[in-house]
Amino acid sequence: MTGYVQMHFSRAERENIFGGEWNGWPANEWSEYNDCLEITEDSEKNATLNEIIKPRFKVDNVDGILDDDTYIRFESIIEFPYFLLHALRVFVDFYDVSLEKDLGELLDDKKLIADFENVIKYGTIDDEPIKDNKENFAKIFIIHLLQTRYLFDMFIIKREFTGEDKDGEWSLKELHTSGQASKKKAYYSNTLLKCDYERKEAYAPRNKECLMIQSALRVSYTSPKVMHWITELVLWLFKNDEVPQLTNEAEDIAALATKENFLDGKDYKLGVTTPHIVFNFLDYLLWKNNKNKYSDFEFEFRNSVEHWYPQNPSDGSFDSWDDKDTFGNLCIISRSVNSKFSNLSPESKMKSYGNMVKKGSLKLRIMGCIIQNSSNEVWIDSMKMK
Known part of the structure; x- marks a missing residue:
């Protein structure tokens, strides 16, 4: 379609x-x-x-x-x-x-x-x-x-x-027309999520926010069989005239999924089974809180959960860690990046693939910044404090 x-x-x-x-x-x-x-x-x-x-x-x-x-x-x-x-x-x-x-x-x-x-x-x-x-x-x-x-x-x-x-x-755009009669043509501009008499500087950011939270949902639920968020948003639109609140509704869907599938269980050591929506909703919140800093960020199909401090250290070159499945030590990346990271230590990952880290998810970028100024041992200690 x-x-x-x-x-x-x-x-x-x-x-x-x-x-x-x-x-x-x-x-x-x-x-x-x-x-x-x-x-x-x-x-x-x-x-x-x-x-x-x-x-x-x-x-x-x-x-x-x-x-x-x-x-x-x-x-x-x-x-x-x-x-x-x-x-x-x-x-x-x-x-x-x-x-x-x-x-x-x-x-x-x-x-x-x-x-x-x-x-x-x-x-x-x-x-x-x-x-x-x-x-x-x-x-x-x-x-x-x-x-x-x-x-x-x-x-x-x-x-x-x-x-x-x-x-x-x-993209989140709506159709408009220009010209008259037989010369009328279609063009597209950002969908307006505005209240009556509202200034552009007030409503313009909502389009980007709505686009970002929806794309976070899209990449979290890759199978069309489980994209219930689409049903929920369309139903909400049928029932509500306050379209400027659409972003809030999408945020609520992501927040509820994070709560029910992660926070309510109070088990933050799920390892690779951690729901993808948890990572992507966190990235959305990080982006929304500092849009200027993360202006280059967009949601992609990062479908592999990676242990930053690896499950099985390469050749026993550094110590293993029992709490490696904790959420703070996990990030979501593409499968191609995952194959490169392999079982390297956090320090080695940043040294060898720093450019990939700096273009990755926002949680991964922050993890990269932390290890850049510390060590593997400091990383473990910092996780123990969480």
Whole structure:
């Protein structure tokens, strides 16, 4: 799933659904869509629903690639089946749908059809079984899907590709238009998380903060099956008009995960099983507390937990340490860096790979600074004091 939903409609459909500026909230009533969302027979490219649902059905143009094979600018952090799973869970909560059996714990694309069947066959809205009026459910859900995609596009991070940067960067932007009539074109600027009559210097930092905490969540939960934070944020957006508080909501999600999966257990010696969200949330707090100092920092897929003072010292060249699994001695790094660090002492890691350390996670950078002015023995002593 790529791009912005507005850009996948014809110009006329865009204006009917999203207004003249292409960025208005989709209407809540089905009657408002009488002049759009229609299937016509005047194009050879149209396909019937029976054709579309066949496993071998393919479209001529891959989603996200333009006619000239140029990749589009934005890439979603989830694929469409997972978006449907998020949308369904938001629907169940927002419309207070009663179910005989709850939807699965995981966002499992293999159970997509089963989840929808569960809602349609056994769900009730205001004591009315959905199965008794499937047509009404279909209309409500189509509008809900459109509105969910609208919120997802505007308020959930993506990867943005510009110039020759093949890896892209985290982006939180919204669509705007310039020009008139047939010359109207789309452009993108940072999503505004502002209160009425608020000055730019007050609201501008929120975009970066929201982008950073969401990217911290994204790199912590690498499997789309466990990205429940997306469901929570989109549901919050449906229920709340105070979009400037979106950053706070995302912070609360990260803080609660850290509390439940780490702090509540009061076991700070989990070693490599320490949840990644703990490291990334700490890095976010360190960044937020000193943005100027860490202006070059961004969240990356650092998926390996490393012992700074190693588990098994190289060739017995220095003493082992029983409390090596303590959180203070751990850092999160990429697997490629982990292979280089190997079983070297903290001093040797900093001397040999100092440049990698200085570009790594903020916790790792701080650990590097400490060992730069001390020794392996001092490092152990400092951990004993924690």
